[in-house]
Amino acid sequence: MTRVHDLTRRLQKDNGSKIVLLVSDGLGGLPLEAGGKTELESADTPNLDALAAVGETGGSIPVLPGITPGSGPGHLGLFGYDPLEYDIGRGVLEALGIDFELGSDDVAIRGNFCTIDPDGKITDRRAGRIASEIGERLCEKLDAIEIPGVEVFVRPVKEYRLVIVFRGDGLGGRVNDTDPQTTGVAPLEPVGADEPSQKTAGICKEFLKQAGEMLADESPANLLTMRGIAMLPEIPRFQEVYGLNPAAIAVYPMYRGLARLVQMDVLDAGTTLESQMDRLEATWNDYDFFFIHFKYTDSTGEDGDFDGKVERIEQLDAAVPRITALGPDVLIVTGDHSTPAKMKSHSWHPVPTLITSDRARTDASTAFGEDQCRTGSLGRFEAQHLMLLALAHADRLEKYGA
């Protein structure tokens, strides 16, 4: 996708116009019965419907047809980065998810507390799913580990899950998982695939040795395994590739972290959609691109709660007038992927998307929903091209070639 960013670098122009990207996580859905309505179609959404009526609608393909993305690739695509080119390691995503501010020299690791027997063989890969409070106490203990040449950070995530970060010069991220994915065997030795990663592997070993000593008397969590050892991907700055001054208004750490990955300004968004809208209004003059993230359409979908997702969509719809009142030149409403309540999981289905601007080729859509989006004038498009459309509708791209 380098070529697309070469294009936007070359063609970008700043005309002061403002773009709002409203991401309703997991927005797309499925009808519970064939021929029925999806969550979005079931919801009463007068404001989104009005936008669909004056804008262009279509379906966004997050990665490729049939490929279901996680939150990382889903958002990278929306930000215009090829999700197949920029791979975010699991450790990095876990660190972003707890609001840990990763630097470019950091190696991030997802840890799992586990139980080993006296022979050093794993008997429980999740240490009996210990309570979060126990995990927190153990992490505090491990955070005292000292290894020459690196700073060590140990942070709890939830239950048996933790994040370990090594900060130091010359580290690499190409180290295997030590989790053997089975019980009855010892954890695997960390091995580096190149010289910087060998340095990391050595630090991992020292960390695991000290952790083993510190946890020896604990039960059931008397060791930990390491997974998804990774560094931040080298990824061009959003501002540099698009010529936009971007702000992220997201409640959940993971999405703040993903925005930080492309170096958006991450604003204090409070904890509710209302506080997010307050922040948007307060900073409207300070930025020309706003990424607003709404989590609950995904979490209700994951819970299989069709009606709950409908309610959350209606809640989002009710906030839309506060955005339109600001008069954005371009307003996009989409999701990073679909999360049909029927499937209780993310899915690959195209995500209903609408774009409003003065340059919209209006289509027959009169409401915002999967069925109408299917025949909208945006057609079916790859999520990673959405930023091109956003810039075009904002009149922020010069003509390509004479």
Added chain:
Amino acid sequence: MTRVHDLTRRLQKDNGSKIVLLVSDGLGGLPLEAGGKTELESADTPNLDALAAVGETGGSIPVLPGITPGSGPGHLGLFGYDPLEYDIGRGVLEALGIDFELGSDDVAIRGNFCTIDPDGKITDRRAGRIASEIGERLCEKLDAIEIPGVEVFVRPVKEYRLVIVFRGDGLGGRVNDTDPQTTGVAPLEPVGADEPSQKTAGICKEFLKQAGEMLADESPANLLTMRGIAMLPEIPRFQEVYGLNPAAIAVYPMYRGLARLVQMDVLDAGTTLESQMDRLEATWNDYDFFFIHFKYTDSTGEDGDFDGKVERIEQLDAAVPRITALGPDVLIVTGDHSTPAKMKSHSWHPVPTLITSDRARTDASTAFGEDQCRTGSLGRFEAQHLMLLALAHADRLEKYGA
């Protein structure tokens, strides 16, 4: 795009069938008001509507979603060449635009007459936008410049704009613009990025030195700057990649030049749509592919003249029976990009496209317009795949693989 042309080279077959590609420049448009009709939808087009009813309709994406092409990339895409792979320099396009027959050893440069003060600093980058007659006289003067080892051609374009061509062995096109894009400073020195381009840069310097002497007593145009220094891209022959014997019937030099770029036979087309149709009829038996270019849907769009564009579309429609009477096996009507009168400029919006052939999967379209094309059986496709569809509908491609 090499892969597509590798395919067409391998699969092409000649069955004597004939293809007509009718390009209405800037065909696509926008409604002036949300929910209204576009220029094409407003026009009375019984002949195009009849074609849409029996053919396949859809929307062509010139480059990528959101990317607005100039005429060069727009047409390269229609001819089946990846417009991001084949980059046509501004100097080359300017030379094509005045019907200058560029050869593969030529370096083409767009020149701008400018005004410099006694210190050699630019005071006016366009020399007061001198009249075309003055530009012509000055170009005639400069055309006498002699530089050992190369032929020099200087040709007027319009007002302060000119084209300079150096023809000789071992020249390169990677030389910077000498136009500093601002006033109060001297023109930049031309510098070559590689050895052949250093040779070109030396010739540029000698040319500018002699030009400065010749123009010293002129006012306000007492020097010139150079821009878009470039050579023809290395681009495979249309006939070779598709096995078609192609002719171009275009009134405007730019489009004749673009056809010459891929080595179509460029026919004398006169100056009107009628003379173009005369030429088509007269040469019908001599070629199996005809590219017919109609300019005025773009120029009226650029002028913001919605009604004028509607009229031009109706004029084009009236010419269609002369094409269908010849019985082409495949007739395609499309544009190189959209030029909505509302925007007074080229745009990225998908271009309404229709294909008729005996192999068409007819769709619900009953008229030719953006709204019906939105749901036509061609769907949304990249312009650079149009030639594949043309060949397929003409039964000129073997099956791929057994």
